[in-house]
Amino acid sequence: MENKLLINLIPGDTFLHRLTGKTKVRTFIVLLIYLIMSFDLRLILPLFILGIIGLKSLKPAWKTLKYFFIIIVAVNLLNIVLFWLADPDIGAYWCGGDNTVLFKLTDRFYLTAETFWYLMVRFIKMITSFMVSVVFILSITPSELAAGLYSIKVPYKICTIFSLAFRYIPDIGRDFQNIKVSLQTRGVELDPKKASLKDRLKQNVLILIPLIISSFDRVANISNAMDLRGYGRGKTRTYYSEHEELKADKAFKVIYVALLLFCAYWIITHNTMPQDFRMWYPFA
């Protein structure tokens, strides 16, 4: 019951799980840069496919994931519909000025091939970045995340926040449940059928007070426990969860370094030539 989050605390045993935190964090950051920099379907589509493969290889709990996917797809669909409603000609700006009307609802609302292309690419880009993020989240443990961030020179005190948060969220959740139970027996009504939303919100604030007080006690204990084991003594630190680099990590290193160089080249060339602002549009 404790782990309702998608996050793993213990590394799984698939190919991606077995990479080091350093590889995972660095690859993820490079892929994000890669995705953000362009609207070029030739660049996005391969990652979209790799994302699906990566996700499948992790053997995730599809049941939980399904809801996230539905929400993300729905939100992004709404997003592109709003884009279209705001400006049906938006594609022309990106695809080179033409407006090839596909069909027309009114004089104001019509769909052009260029707008359709632009919004489709936009949608795929959003879904891909979501998928890459999910693969990242599913493949990494909070401790590996801490170790990975530390490897890109984030101070370890900040890295610790990540692993500690995941350690204690379930505990706080349990406290919350206990406090809720005791208040319910005293007459706090949390049943949506019997109390209005406003009342329920008010009652939930009542739960927060003891929750905050007992969490403060916990924080004091945690910080003592950490001090007593020498936390914060040195400038550097090592990570038990960060195993030695395997062959796969070395291969990934070649890939992400190459990809990063490519991104640098792309960003420089596309930003120094403002004329070539347009996205790739095969039907121009």
Add this chain to the structure above:
Amino acid sequence: MPMRTPIVEFRNFSFRYKSQSEPTLHDINLTIYKGEKVLILGPSGSGKSTLANCINGLNPFSYDGVITGSCKVAGMETKNASIFALSKVVGTVLQDSDAQFVGLSVGEDIAFALENQSVPRKEMLPKVEWAAGVVGMSDFLMHVPYELSGGQKQKVALAGVLHGDVDLLIFDEPLASLDPMMGMTAVELIDRIHKEQNKTVLIVEHRLEDVLHRSVDRIVLMNEGSIVYDGDPDRLLASDLLTRYGIREPLYIKALQYAGCELSSEQKLADIQTVDLSPFEEQLKKQQMMKLEKYVPRLGEEILKVENVTFAYDKDPVLKNISFSVRKGEKIAVVGKNGAGKSTLAKLLCGIVRPREGRVLINGTDYTQYSIKEIGERIGYVMQNPNQMLVKDIIKDEVELAMLLRGKSRAEIDEAVKKTLKMCGLYPMRNWPVSAVSYGQKKRATIASILVLQPEIIILDEPTAGQDFRHYTEIMEFLDELNREYGITILFVTHDMHLAIQYTDRALVFSEGELVADDSVFRVLSNDEVITKANLKQTSLYTLARRLGFEPEAYIEHFINYERMVRVHGKQAAD
């Protein structure tokens, strides 16, 4: 005798917390030698934890304060050292085994200190494996904290401070959150580490009898910031210091005293297995022959009936076919190890969760028709930690909350609140802020906030957890009075067998979701099978009875009856 090297030396040492005007420790002179095993004993607020924290560096480096005099740990003057330098020689296992588990897995938590020293992972692994092996957790390296029991978490905490050059291990109230069986295992583990690893061990505790399950070299008794006794355990047990300073005496010592035995340190009192009973046999037999008025609780009609109740959160049942009934005025101990279904039962009786099968009847009516709120007017539930229950600033507001939420009239509320506050002895402090009162008073306030609805039954979860003997007695006498004077039925969910013996008449024993025993306390405590199933522990009375050739059941019953008489009438009258 070989030369003894001191590892901790206090000389005319005093410590005052910056937030307080008076010193917490006064003029401490104490030497602890390498390889010793010392128990620091004392009631809450006696300064025993402060003393331990002065050794490991939490004082003054985490809690600011002023030191006068000197404290040397492994040759370092602590005020000139740092918490980090001290952590290399002193390993501390804190009381809260949950909060000190900072890693996300057992292996990570054990490695935490090594990580902080930037030990390369290759060197770290064998060290972690070794430490896990010493405490018997090798098979759990990849387990997450949520899968572990309190006892296992404590073992991990110990493994986490074991490696390296640590010479001195401090255990701060190691037994506070463990059930009796786990507590016994912990005491045995500490003893083994002390012997096998040649570590100096300091145990800070107020539960004397449990610690004495394995021998200690020395006991330091503290009271109000000073050392009042420093010497061998036998002499302490023969003296009257324990009673004077509010430490619960071991049950067997109590039994010997009740029989009028003249205790002296010559009888090696510290170990129930080897204490010399020969001088006392006659007295003990005479005591046992004494006819006592049998204590029969006055009980009313049946007010709660649980019939064949089964409950599960998902697939596996947490409660399996439970049946029992409760009569008005009963005091019942609900015992069993963690996860045996005790807290689920409490939730079920309060209607937070409802039976999958079977029925719960309150005063003959099936409770399915009542809402949680309505059940709360009949069965009250008091949580273990008052800080998790108190939501208002002022005691009076706290107590009237349940009435307000039920939309009662002002006049009705005022009357009920006044009555409840008087029952709980809180009337004079009704306008005090909750944060300004003591733990015991907070506990009373939480009980009052439940009693205001005039429930017939209250369920208390570990009412005395973490409390020393004085506070324990204060809380329990108060509850006993509620039961005696107002006929309130009380269910105690507890690990504390002393509590069960002293203050309850009947025990419901749970194991793996089943009710394995429903019987008088003395019969439960002399039943080996039940004791093992429920992670309980034989009390020392059982051992004493065996050694004397008495029937344990009869002996424990006799002791309970005698104890009740002493409590009600005083010792003279009882004799």
